Amino acid sequence: MTVFSVSQNDTFNYCECPACSKVAEEEGSQAGPMIRFVNAVADAIGKEHPNVAIETLAYQYTRKPPKITKPRPNVIVCLCSIECCFIHPLGSDPHNASFVEDIKGWSRICKRLWIWDYVINYAHSICPFPNLYVLKPNIRFFIENGVRGIYEESCYFTKGSELQELRNYILAKTLWDPDYDTDKAIREFCAAFYGPAAPYIRRYLDLIHRATQKDPNRHVMIYTHPSDYVTPEMIAQARAIFDEAEAAVKSDPVLLHRVEVARLPMLYAEIALAREGTWMKRDGKLIQQGATDVGALADRFERIARAEGVTMIREGGPDAMLDAWLKMIPRRPAELDVVTIRGGGLTADIIPGIGGRIWRLRRAADQRDIIALAGTPDNLRPDVNGYEEYSEAGYRSPGWQEAYAVKERSDRYVVLEANLANGLKLTRRIELASDAETVAVTSTVTNASRDPRTACLRTHPSFAATFAPGSSVQVKRADGSWRTVDILAGEAERDLWLRGDDVPAGEWAIVDGAGLRLACTLERDEVAQCLLNWSRKDSRVNLELFSPEKQLAPGESITIQQTWRAASRP
Numbered sequence: 001m002t003v004f005s006v007s008q009n010d011t012f013n014y015c016e017c018p019a020c021s022k023v024a025e026e027e028g029s030q031a032g033p034m035i036r037f038v039n040a041v042a043d044a045i046g047k048e049h050p051n052v053a054i055e056t057l058a059y060q061y062t063r064k065p066p067k068i069t070k071p072r073p074n075v076i077v078c079l080c081s082i083e084c085c086f087i088h089p090l091g092s093d094p095h096n097a098s099f100v101e102d103i104k105g106w107s108r109i110c111k112r113l114w115i116w117d118y119v120i121n122y123a124h125s126i127c128p129f130p131n132l133y134v135l136k137p138n139i140r141f142f143i144e145n146g147v148r149g150i151y152e153e154s155c156y157f158t159k160g161s162e163l164q165e166l167r168n169y170i171l172a173k174t175l176w177d178p179d180y181d182t183d184k185a186i187r188e189f190c191a192a193f194y195g196p197a198a199p200y201i202r203r204y205l206d207l208i209h210r211a212t213q214k215d216p217n218r219h220v221m222i223y224t225h226p227s228d229y230v231t232p233e234m235i236a237q238a239r240a241i242f243d244e245a246e247a248a249v250k251s252d253p254v255l256l257h258r259v260e261v262a263r264l265p266m267l268y269a270e271i272a273l274a275r276e277g278t279w280m281k282r283d284g285k286l287i288q289q290g291a292t293d294v295g296a297l298a299d300r301f302e303r304i305a306r307a308e309g310v311t312m313i314r315e316g317g318p319d320a321m322l323d324a325w326l327k328m329i330p331r332r333p334a335e336l337d338v339v340t341i342r343g344g345g346l347t348a349d350i351i352p353g354i355g356g357r358i359w360r361l362r363r364a365a366d367q368r369d370i371i372a373l374a375g376t377p378d379n380l381r382p383d384v385n386g387y388e389e390y391s392e393a394g395y396r397s398p399g400w401q402e403a404y405a406v407k408e409r410s411d412r413y414v415v416l417e418a419n420l421a422n423g424l425k426l427t428r429r430i431e432l433a434s435d436a437e438t439v440a441v442t443s444t445v446t447n448a449s450r451d452p453r454t455a456c457l458r459t460h461p462s463f464a465a466t467f468a469p470g471s472s473v474q475v476k477r478a479d480g481s482w483r484t485v486d487i488l489a490g491e492a493e494r495d496l497w498l499r500g501d502d503v504p505a506g507e508w509a510i511v512d513g514a515g516l517r518l519a520c521t522l523e524r525d526e527v528a529q530c531l532l533n534w535s536r537k538d539s540r541v542n543l544e545l546f547s548p549e550k551q552l553a554p555g556e557s558i559t560i561q562q563t564w565r566a567a568s569r570p
Contacts, residue, residue, distance in 0.1 A: 003076065006041050007057040008034060012497055014061055027066035034062050035069050035077075042072045050074070057116070058106060065105035071112070078114040078151070079106055083492065085219035086118065087130055087212050087229075089137035091144075095219045107146035114149035115142050119171070122315040123223040125161040126268045126305075128230055130208040130220075132167065136174050136182050143178055150175060160310035162265040165193065194262070195255045200245035201262060207237055230269040238266045260304045267301045268313070271329060279380040286336040286351065286382050298329045317396055328401075336382060343412040343432030346370075346439065346566070351382055356404030356416035356428055358387035358461075363437065363566060370518060370566055372462040372540035385462040385540065391424045391445045393456040393549055399426045399445075400460070423449030424552075426457075437566040444559045447552035456549040457558045465534070465541045468513025473532055473541065478505040487534045487541065498530040508532075510541050511569065521563045 008014070014030050015021075023033040034056060042054040055076035058065070063079065071077055079102065085095045106113050117138065121129045135152075142150055152171050155161035169189045173180045186205065190198035211234050212218060220229050242263045249255035274292045281287075305322060312320050319325045338359070339350040349360040359382055361371040374384035388400040398420040408415040413431035420426060425448040431440045447453045465471065465487075473485040478501065485496060498504065508530070509519040520543050531544040547558045 002051055003053045003055050004045075005055045005057075006038050007055070007078075008059060008062060010059075012061060012495060016499065027068055029062065029064040029066050031058060031062040031064060032066040032069060035066055035071055035075070038075055039069065039072045042075045046072070046074050053112065055114070058102070059116070063099075063102050065102060065109060070109040073111065075110070076112040076114055076149070077106055077110045078116050078149075079103055080116040080118075082118060082222065084118075085221060086134065087218070087220045088216065089134050089141065091137065091141035093216075093219075103142075103145045103147075111146075111148075113145075113147050114151065115147050116151050116153065117142075118222045119152050119167060120155050120161060121220075121222055121224065123317075124226055124268065124272070124314060125155050125158065126264050126310070126313050127162060127226045127272070128208045128265045128269060129162055130212045130229075132163070132170060132186065132205065133182055133209055133213070135167075135170055136178070136180070139174050139178050157315060158310055158312040160261060160264060160305060160308040163262065165189070194245070194249070194258055195252065196248040197245040197255060197259045200241050200248060201259070204238055204241045204245075204262070207234065207241065226269040226272045230273065232273065235266060235270050235273070238263075242266065257304075257307060261308050264301065264304055264308075264310075267297055267304075271297050271301065279375070279382055281338065281349075281380070284338055284340070286338055286380065288335070294329060298326060302326055339406060339409060339414050341409070341412055341414055341430070341432055343434050344436045344438055346432050346437050348430065348432060348439065350414055350416070350430060351386075352404045352406055352416055354383050355388045355400045355402060356418060356426075357382075357400070358430060358439075358441075360386070361439065365437075365568070368514075368516070369464050370516075370564075372464040372538070387441075387459070387461040389426060389428065389443055389460060390458040391420055391422060391426055391455055393458055393546060395460075397458075398422045398424065404428075419448060423447065423451070423453050424455055439564045440561070441563075442559065442561045444557050445547075445552075446557040447554050450554055452551050452553055454549065454551050455547075455558055457547040457560050459545045459560060459562065460542065461544070461564075462540045462542050463510055463518055465510055465539055466512045466514035466516075467536045467539065470511065471513045472511050473534075473543075474509045474511060475502070476505045476507040477501075480505075485532065488536070491536050493533065493535040493537070496532040498532065499528075503527060503530055508543060510543070515569045517567050517569050519565045519567070521565070523561050526560050 020033040024030050038054055038056045045052055053074050053076050055078055057078050057080060059080040081099060084090055084099050085093050090096050091100060121127050154168055155164055166189050170182060170185045173185045190201050194201050212229050245259045249259055271294060274294045279286050279288050310322055313322055313325045314320045319328050336351050336353045341348050345364045347362045348358055351357055351359045358371055360373055362369055372385040374381035390397040391399040402418045404416040404418040407417050415429045417427045425446045427444045429442045443457060445455050445457045467488060471487055473487055475483040477483055506524055507519055507521045509517055511517050527545050528548040529546045533542040545560055547560055
């Protein structure tokens with residue numbers, strides 16, 4: 001072995017000690033302390049092993065090159081493109097401008113620059129991901145910017161991901177010969193792999209690429225939901241094409257199976273869009289209108305997927321495994337009860353059937369939504385945004401989507417409870433004040449099993465926000481002063497972790513440009529860390545609380561109490 005990786009973890013938990021923070025400030029990037037550390041390792045290794053290189057990632061918070069320190073000659077920097085749009089060429093899409101700036105910066109200071117590139121949708125790996133025609137331009141772009149090694153991360157975790165064999169064929173041909181013609185590669189592969197169905201597969205490829213790439217303002221990243229770029233019209237046209245493709249090879253079981261596997265992504269997208277459906281509130285319920293027969297789609301998907309050997313439908317998460325995902329698919333049009341409570345000028349709509357979430361929180365004074373509502377009045381999305389909770393530290397760990405039982409309720413409060421698959425029980429009390437625009441939420445996770453269980457209560461509210469001059473997040477310090485966080489810079493989704501002394505001293509607040517201040521008060525000793533997440537594109541700000549992660553004995557609990565208070569700014 002001549003290359004060894006010394007890299008950061010796949011988290012945002014970079015060191016925040018005074019020494020490292022000082023270096024990061026000097027260097028203008030968290031890559032500063034990382035490269036200094038890796039250089040030290042490389043110096044020590046190089047004395048005895050001059051032929052060995054130390055490789056490190058330039059990834060997420062270390063993606064920007066440092067201003068001062070340069071990697072040693074025996075250091076390899078592997079730059080990662082994880083935040084980019086992948087349906088337009090990296091080098092020409094304005095959405096990717098910061099990545100272009102970073103690769104040029106690293107190329108100037110590092111003579112052994114590698115790339116870790118991403119070529120599938122990791123949240124929906126069996127879903128159309130129309131990037132076949134950007135693979136070659138991206139490889140050319142890397143080479144033109146001094147890249148010496150390219151890792152194209154395709155699907156490593158299951159068979160049957162979208163166009164798996166075709167995409168890897170194009171990548172292999174183009175990595176070997178960067179001038180290889182993509183259309184030629186597609187023609188070669190389709191003729192050899194699909195036989196008489198090849199012309200129809202080509203029509204399908206043209207369809208999904210034309211429909212998505214014609215809009216320069218449409219951006220598809222590696223976690224984008226299919227509803228953001230797959231339309232019912234595209235599904236209908238693809239359905240007709242695949243019907244013809246299957247008819248062309250119906251007498252050949254091998255070719256027919258390959259065509260069916262190529263069709264799986266459209267079945268997946270159709271299921272995903274149907275799950276969200278067209279929801280409307282009527283008579284105290286959310287009712288899905290005009291739903292397709294999702295059960296029949298799921299049965300067809302399962303038959304093909306099992307024949308192909310599909311084990312996972314995404315890279316990770318509680319529903320990553322095929323069996324878990326299939327269990328989540330509703331087999332008939334859904335009808336969800338809505339529990340409505342009122343008080344102090346607020347109305348809260350709560351959906352026990354999907355995570356006991358606060359789906360909507362509305363002010364009577366100006367009819368403004370405080371919770372970020374997903375969808376439109378004619379097509380609501382009850383399983384997105386809102387207020388949800390997790391029983392473990394990981395995003396969407398158990399608790400956010402299970403059905404909750406209503407244990408108590410009145411006009412102003414409701415108590416919900418769910419027994420989770422991980423052996424924990426989550427109880428939540430939501431109460432509106434009688435005389436103020438205030439919501440009190442008390443949540444408790446309890447070990448309901450007979451064995452110790454690791455738990456971390458994580459709250460996940462998505463608050464609606466207007467991004468305009470004056471918009472910010474204010475964080476109260478221990479000395480009573482306030483830290484102001486600017487949330488206006490850039491359109492991209494951003495994270496800011498608050499730990500140690502940076503955790504709000506009992507209160508933090510969203511101040512938006514439309515004249516509203518939403519304060520969140522908390523019990524400081526119940527909170528180990530916080531995550532501030534915001535997205536201008538989605539007009540939302542998340543103020544997330546994490547309890548300490550703790551191994552609970554049977555019957556032991558963790559509680560977080562918080563209060564949201566809305567007030568119009570003077």
